[in-house]
Amino acid sequence: MLSSFIKKIRENVPTAILTAAVLGALLLQLNLLSGQLELQRQQFESQIGTTSSRLSERVRLFVRRKSMGSFSSNANVDSVFTINTPMGQTTVRWSNAQIHPPYGIGTRDTTMLGGMLDNFQSSLPWSTQLDVTELDSIIANELKQNGVRTEPVWALIENGYLSTLTSEGFDPEKVTFNYVLAESFFGPTRQLLLYFPSEKFYLAKRVYLSLVASLLFSTVILTAFFGVQRQGRRQKRLANVKSDFINNMSHEFKTPLATINLAVDAIIKNGDKMDADQIRNYLAVIKTENKRMNAQMESVLQMSMMDKEELTLQRTQMSIEHVVVEAVEHFKLSVAQRNGWIDLVVSPGSYTYFGDPTQFKSALTNLIDNAIKYSSDVPMVSVKLSEEDHDFVIVVKDRGIGMNEETTSQVFDRFFRATKGNIHDVKGHGLGLSFVQEIVDKHGGLIDVQSKIGVGSTFIIKIEKNQ
Template sequence: MNKKLFVLLVVLMSLSLIGIIFVQSYFINRSLENERQQFSLSVKRALSFVSKQIEDYEYRNYRDKIQSYLYNNKEPDSSAVQRLVVAFEDDDNDQTIIHRNIILEERFKIPSLFFEIDADSTDFSKYTNERITEVYKKSSLDKGSFERVSQIREIDDMEDEAKSFLYRETFKDFISSVDYPLYKRISPELIKVFIEKNLKNEGIEIDFEYAIYDNDLSTKIRTENFEKSLNTYGVPVFLDNNNESSYDLLVDFPGRNKFLISTILWMIILSIIFTSVIIIAYSSAIYQLIKQRQISQIKTDFINNMTHEFKTPIATINLALDSIRNPKIIDDKEKVLRYLGMIKDENKRMHAQVENVLRISKLEKNELNISKERLKLHDLIEDAVTHVQLIIEDRKGYIKLHLNADKSSVLANETHFTNVIVNILDNAIKYSDGAPKIDVYTENVANNILLKISDKGNGMSKQVQKRVFEKFYREHTGNVHNVKGHGLGLAYVKQIVDDHQGYISVESEKGKGSTFTVRLPLIS
């Protein structure tokens, strides 16, 4: 895939994912805001019902106390009469209909002790309604006589609605004119019952705190933990005849936010689950794309490196074969043997490279049988050094051994672990532009032995250090192939060390060399 197209696809997919997350967040916020508004409306509606219930409760108490007193009282202190007379002429039936509505107001003085206020007495009124409907012959009225056809007479208290209105108005005027303690008008427990019932009717069943304030000053009617906050709602209570009041019922919901979130919790959970699935799938897809791209690039580099490394041996073998076929050389036994030796060496070199690939493959599939035995690590180090000693001397370098470990017995495979040390030494030689300068150290740490191989070569960057043990990985050097290899040596080293229950790491600085550290468990 073209690099620009790959980057474009990643950018578009990322923007789409960010857009999905943003849209999800937006709708969740909108839903939460709608729930918050609905909650506020429900609370305000419930509190308005509470205010009305408080007023009705107080009025019923007033009416119940007053009614028995008024109707048992024999003589009013004063009375007043209001009359309404309506006459209707019915010519077709020769009738005149006269309706009289008489309202009698009787005033009584009731001792104030009855209401526990500081006054001698209080005036209250009782209303009686008398309705008379009389039907006369119209012709008899014209002649000056009163011939009554029928009469309907009703005497009772005023209509319930009118009576209730008058009593309620009277009560409001009375209660606003006296200094009646608030805690005697209604109990805190009853207010709590009213609030709970009306909130439940609105579908709100959470804990709350409440208080009644008088001109922003707290009264005795309040819960212990009430505090004003952003979640406090209020409604006026004990309204007078002008629908005004200095009292406010305030209700606070400490757990409002949790309650609101719980109403859309299923939506949040599903959104998180689905979004997480999308993110995981997206991340996995991107990872696989990048991994496949890296593998493709690594394979390409591997093929190029292998081709480059096979090209020289093949060319050398061809030249050697052509030389042997030359009539002038074929009779020269010394030269023929020399060319045959070159062919054998180059063939061994290609065979070793193929073996490296096969060994890594078998290690990953756990098909490589590695038998271990008790060995001295110092002996393996000395054996490995002999493999590269001639190359070191040819390049005018040195290998210094500092075998300071008192104990060096390990459980290891002689061939493979020798190859591990040779590979590390070979890397130190290859990545030294000048004469290789290598120091080998051993030391005992607890129940382990540490093997450190330090060089003063080219070193490597932090990024390269993180990936140096990956299969096929080689540091990019452009098109310059001054260091031969195919990125399998150190991958093989790590596989073998891991199989020996060991640990390998590298410390390096660009231009100052590298130190490979191998830790192996000792055996007694």
């Protein structure tokens, strides 16, 4: 029990190591990508922080230019402008007689007026000096200057209350940034709340090259991993079926060789006492077993030729009906000896085809022989030949033991046998159906199988008609 457990662990060590290596590489990729995203996030927050720190100055300059604009509108009259305050309106009048060069706007010295306006602005709410469109434009321009290229949703809080300066669609639940723009002894007097609806996509886009490279690398790793795993399972299965094949071949050769050996020994020891008929019977046994071995070797050589792509078709004008009839007739006697039957139904039609009659008949013979071998004690096999618009159709149906889905999916694999649990219950070495499929493929056809345990199997061959 313990040795079996240790053996399984040893067998799975390479797979475990490979799996750990792949997972480690994927985790490393995710960690690097996470680091890139975090770095971009920090840079993003820094850019927004820089924007908020400069926002008050930008608003002050904007309001000042906006207020001073009235002085440049008319050079010949006194200037008048009004500033709204919570206590009412404050009107400032400026007479041209009070203006002296050289500083200011044109010929006007605005130094004193600018200082006075700054004092007013610092004590007034922004909502009395700006509208939503103006503040939105200032915020957007500042963000762009600091490298932020995604649109924000924002709101302004002044003296603890939500200001009317709030962008459309603002949702307090989604706020991710909160910056204090002004404060007094009692706490913040002006705050800017921000969030970015496309923040995650924007940050991902900033690292898209790393993201694409990481995804590509991960895809390559996973593809290679699953490819190696699949190939490993395939090689393991192939090793198992090859082991079965060797055991089957040993058995198939051992039996006829033993029979031949017994016949030869009998002739050597008692040949002088045998009459001509007895010797002839022993020789017939030797010839039969020799033919049996030769047939087995021929099938193995055929598969070897297929591996080397040396098997070529000798195409000629042939009758598929004639070939099918010959293949069925070949088994009628052996089936009758087991009290079974094999019938053939040929639908009316023209079955002339340009192919290799020898190889085609060999494929059908293998297919019918397989149906008989895997039948019950009394074989019952039906063969039907018909034609469709573009294909010839050959159906071989038995009432045998049938196959499950797993066996059906592997039945055309080389060396595969459905009776792996008892390799000697049915004679063969797992090459017959593989050979059949190869011949059908070389004729440009398709072969399919339908099977159910305890009911039987149906093989369907479709060969495209010659044009």
